[in-house]
Amino acid sequence: MELVTIFISAVLINNFVLHYFLGICPFLGVSRRIDSAFSMGLAVTFVMTITAIVSWIINHWILIPYHLDYLQIVSFILVIASLVQLVEMFIRKTSPPLYQALGIYLPLITTNCAILGLALLAALKNYGFIQTIIFGLGSGIGFTLAIVLMAGIREQLDMADVPEVLKGPGIALITAGIMALGFLGFTGMLK
Amino acid sequence: MNIYARMIIVLTSIGLISGAFLAGVGTLTKNRIALNKQKEINEAITRVISGAQISNKIYEEKDLIIYRVNGEKNNLLGYAVYAGGVGFQDKIYLMFGVDPEITKIHSLTVLDQKETPGLGAKITSEKNFLQFWKNRDCTEKITLHKPAVNSPDQLSPYEVNIISGATISSEAVVNIVNTALERIRVLKEEGKL
Amino acid sequence: MAEKTISQEFAKGLWSENPIFRQLLGLCPTLAVTNAVVNGLAMGAATTFVLLFSSIVISSIKKLIPPQVRIASFIVVIATFVTVADRFLAAFFPDISKALGPYVPLIVVNCIILGRQEAFSSKNPVFRSIIDALGMGIGFTISLLILSSIREILGSGTFFGMPLTGAWFKPWLIMILPPGAFFTLGLLMGIFNYLDKKRR
Numbered sequence: 001m002e003l004v005t006i007f008i009s010a011v012l013i014n015n016f017v018l019h020y021f022l023g024i025c026p027f028l029g030v031s032r033r034i035d036s037a038f039s040m041g042l043a044v045t046f047v048m049t050i051t052a053i054v055s056w057i058i059n060h061w062i063l064i065p066y067h068l069d070y071l072q073i074v075s076f077i078l079v080i081a082s083l084v085q086l087v088e089m090f091i092r093k094t095s096p097p098l099y100q101a102l103g104i105y106l107p108l109i110t111t112n113c114a115i116l117g118l119a120l121l122a123a124l125k126n127y128g129f130i131q132t133i134i135f136g137l138g139s140g141i142g143f144t145l146a147i148v149l150m151a152g153i154r155e156q157l158d159m160a161d162v163p164e165v166l167k168g169p170g171i172a173l174i175t176a177g178i179m180a181l182g183f184l185g186f187t188g189m190l191k
Numbered sequence: 192m193n194i195y196a197r198m199i200i201v202l203t204s205i206g207l208i209s210g211a212f213l214a215g216v217g218t219l220t221k222n223r224i225a226l227n228k229q230k231e232i233n234e235a236i237t238r239v240i241s242g243a244q245i246s247n248k249i250y251e252e253k254d255l256i257i258y259r260v261n262g263e264k265n266n267l268l269g270y271a272v273y274a275g276g277v278g279f280q281d282k283i284y285l286m287f288g289v290d291p292e293i294t295k296i297h298s299l300t301v302l303d304q305k306e307t308p309g310l311g312a313k314i315t316s317e318k319n320f321l322q323f324w325k326n327r328d329c330t331e332k333i334t335l336h337k338p339a340v341n342s343p344d345q346l347s348p349y350e351v352n353i354i355s356g357a358t359i360s361s362e363a364v365v366n367i368v369n370t371a372l373e374r375i376r377v378l379k380e381e382g383k384l
Numbered sequence: 385m386a387e388k389t390i391s392q393e394f395a396k397g398l399w400s401e402n403p404i405f406r407q408l409l410g411l412c413p414t415l416a417v418t419n420a421v422v423n424g425l426a427m428g429a430a431t432t433f434v435l436l437f438s439s440i441v442i443s444s445i446k447k448l449i450p451p452q453v454r455i456a457s458f459i460v461v462i463a464t465f466v467t468v469a470d471r472f473l474a475a476f477f478p479d480i481s482k483a484l485g486p487y488v489p490l491i492v493v494n495c496i497i498l499g500r501q502e503a504f505s506s507k508n509p510v511f512r513s514i515i516d517a518l519g520m521g522i523g524f525t526i527s528l529l530i531l532s533s534i535r536e537i538l539g540s541g542t543f544f545g546m547p548l549t550g551a552w553f554k555p556w557l558i559m560i561l562p563p564g565a566f567f568t569l570g571l572l573m574g575i576f577n578y579l580d581k582k583r584r
Contacts, residue, residue, distance in 0.1 A: 005277070014281065019562055021415040025495060028408070070217030070471060073489045074209065074463040081459060113412040113493045120486040125282075165577040166570070169408055173570030180563040187280055187307070198453045205457050209464040216468050223475035231478075308419075308540075309557045 003134050006127070010138030012186040016114050017146040018179055020121075023114030027147055028172050032158070037151035039098070041144025045137065047080075047087055047109055048118050052136025054079050055119035056129055076119045084109050114143055149179060231302070232286075236260060236271040239288035239298045243268060250383060255371055257384065260288070267291050270384065272375065273302075276367035279359040281305040283314070287368060289329065293375055296333070299324035299368070304360075311360030320361070323352035332369050335361055390515055397519030404527040405576040409495040413487050414528060415565040421544045424532030426480045428525025430469045430488055435497050436517045438462045439505040443513035446506045458501045459492070466492040496520060534568055535559045 016022045023044070030040045055076055063069055088106045092099045109115060118139050122132045153175055162171050236258060237243045243260045250257040254275035262268045269291050275284040283304045288297035301315045313319040327333060328348035336350040337358075346352060353361045378384055388396070403409045410431070417423040441461050442449075449457050470488045473481040481488070491497065500520055505513040536542060539559030541549040549555075558564045 009281075021412050021562065021565070022490075024411040024415065025409075028411070068217075070213050070221075070467055071210065073467045073470065073492055074213065074460060077459055077463050077492050078456075081456065113490050116493050117412075117486060117490055120489050124486055163574070165581070166574040170570050170573040170577065173566050173573065177563045177566030177570060180561075180566055181558075184561065184563065194450060194452075198450050201449055202453050202456060202460075205460050209460050213464055213467055216471055220471040220475040224471070224478075227475070227478040307557075308560050309555070 003131065006131055006134050007138040010135055011142040011145065012183065015142045015146055015183055016117070016139045017143055018176070018183045020117060022117040023112055023143050023147075026108065026112055026114075027143075027150060027176070028169055029108075030147065032151065032154055034148060034151040034155060037147045038144065041140070041147050043087070043106065044109060044112065044114060044143050045140025047083060047115055048140040048143075049133060049136040050083055050087075051080055051115050051119055052122060052132045053129075054083065056122065056127075056132045059123050060129075072120075072123065077116060080115050080119070084115075114139070146179065150176065153179075232258075232273070235273075235286045235300050235302055236288075238300045239271055239286050240268050241297065243271070246271060250378060255374060257375065257378070259384070269297065270375070272371050274367050274371040276363060276370065278304060278363040279306050279311045279357075283360075283363055283367060285364065285367060287324070287371075289372075289375070293372065293379065294328065294330050296324065296327040296329050296368070298326075299364075301364070306357070306360045310354075311357045313354045313357055314360050314364055319354055320352065320364075327351065329368075329372055333365055333372075335365050390512075393512060393515045394519040397516070397521070397523035398526065399523070399580075401520075401523075402527060402576075403496045403520050403524045405573060406580075407496070407499070409499055410524060411569070413490060413494060414531065415562070415569060416487050417484055418528055418532035418535055418565060418568075419539065419560040420483070420536045420542075421529065421532045422480065423483050424528035425525070426473070426477070426484060427487065427491075428521070428528045430473065430484075431491050431494060431496070431524055432518070432521025433469055434462060434465045434491050435500060435521045436514065437465045438497060438501060439513040439517040440510060442501050443505040443508060443510045449506075454506060455498075455502075458498055458506075462497050462501070463492045496524060531565075531568060531572065534572075535564060539564060 010016070014020060017024065017027050026040055026044070030036055058075055058079060059072065063072055063075065084106060088099075091106070118136055122135050125135075127135055150172070154172065157171060157175065166174070233246070236246050240260045242262045244263050245261045245265070246258045248256060249259045256273040258271040258273070260268045260271050269289050270293075271286055271288050273284070273286045275282055277283075281304075283301065283306070285299060285301045287299040289295065290297070299321060301321070304312065304314060306312045306314060315321070323343050323346060325343070326348075327350075331349055334350050335353045336346050337353045339353050339355040340346060343352075351361075351365065375384070397403065399406075401407060404411065404414055413427050413431070417427045438458070438461050442458060466489060469491065470481075473484070473488060500517060504516050508516070533543065536544075536559075537548055538556050539561075541547060541553055541555045556564070559568065
């Protein structure tokens with residue numbers, strides 16, 4: 001039961017973008033069109049889940065037993081950077097069209113605070129191995145949900161009459177605010 | 192020099208220097224950080240059991256830590272219980288003090304919560320919530336009194352006050368305490384306390 | 385291209401190349417920790433610290449780093465100083481450390497810092513890099529202060545923890561919750577763009 005709680009919490013209640021403010025850069029940058037938003041979401045979910053696994057292993061097999069917790073930040077970010085590099089090479093080899101679609105977004109995932117945020121939060125909450133994986137999966141799906149919803153709205157917004165000064169990031173942020181307001185309604189669901 | 196060799200040397204050096212530097216920083220700050228954590232726990236223990244002088248951690252499991260608390264004359268004052276559980280938004284961590292027979296709750300304090308500011312977060316407020324937790328009878332389950340009252344005199348000895356507008360957070364605290372109490376009684380019977 | 389004067393180098397971080405409003409970088413911590421002025425200030429200070437020292441180190445060793453590994457090198461240097469800031473806060477300011485939570489370690493992926501190393505420190509002498517870092521850091525901190533002042537005053541009725549408004553004002557709770565962060569930043573962006581247009 002607790003796994004379901006963690007999953008639903010990650011997707012809806014403590015949504016990575018709309019509650020933890022993680023992944024804002026791609027959220028604002030890649031959410032203009034639904035298909036690219038969805039691809040980004042998938043890539044992020046994939047990297048997040050693997051990061052969850054690897055960061056847990058590093059944390060619990062190396063950092064904690066040898067009292068090296070001060071190396072947590074450095075080791076996590078290096079792991080993420082390498083993982084993203086590997087994922088990029090893998091996609092490039094196996095699916096060139098997918099690589100074309102995701103283009104420059106992949107390296108950007110490294111600096112996507114959502115990935116590092118995931119590793120840090122899972123470590124902070126002291127989740128077990130399976131819990132961390134579920135947390136990673138849920139957070140990725142939550143991110144994808146938010147970014148796809150945003151893209152859907154922005155595709156419509158592009159045709160609307162937005163004041164000049166608010167065009168682009170301004171109106172995107174206000175839209176995000178309204179979405180966050182909506183997602184607030186999910187709190188208390190766990191009861 | 193071969194470019195690959197250069198890359199490896201540079202990266203390794205940076206890694207080693209940074210690692211050594213961080214080891215130094217880590218060691219310097221490690222004690223202070225542990226001390227801060229200990230201070231927080233000790234302050235909470237003195238808040239929930241008055242007259243506490245010495246405390247020892249005697250039991251630990253997931254979301255439950257029990258401290259044996261002794262007074263000035265090294266007499267057993269009771270137990271300080273650190274417990275955690277699901278709240279409205281995220282997990283709530285609290286501490287409460289009980290007497291050695293587990294019949295009375297001296298007092299309760301909330302250590303960590305991420306409830307809604309202005310509503311659920313009121314569980315940390317003395318005026319709105321915590322004052323109603325003093326000297327509660329816990330031989331039976333603690334129950335929540337609805338609607339909210341203004342003064343502890345309006346409550347029965349085993350009741351605590353609900354926070355209006357924050358039902359779920361209030362209930363969460365009560366559940367955490369009742370679950371912990373059940374667990375403590377079992378442990379006492381097993382002679383683990 | 386004409387070389388900037390020292391004061392221009394510094395000032396660009398405050399307005400024309402403001403990290404948040406112009407470059408749209410570092411938005412994650414901007415939204416997350418601006419629910420109270422003390423948090424915004426602490427985050428700004430920590431970020432400026434990391435930016436400053438990373439720039440100093442990287443500008444000093446820039447000639448030694450082969451281009452292929454520069455990003456990895458930058459990241460290790462930045463992560464090192466972020467760890468220092470994080471440990472320092474946890475040891476000496478535990479309450480602030482708790483309030484800022486995982487957002488201090490997240491400074492390492494704050495695009496402002498990596499961005500400045502890539503765009504400036506790796507190509508400029510140490511002194512200029514210091515000025516650039518200070519300008520960006522202070523510009524970032526001031527922006528955080530503006531945002532957190534608005535959110536704290538309207539959302540809690542306090543400033544820096546001290547009650548400001550009287551009992552007649554019922555705080556707009558929404559301001560310290562996520563939606564309030566998004567709205568405020570969005571509107572501030574609009575205001576910034578408007579003022580910027582008028583300047584030109």
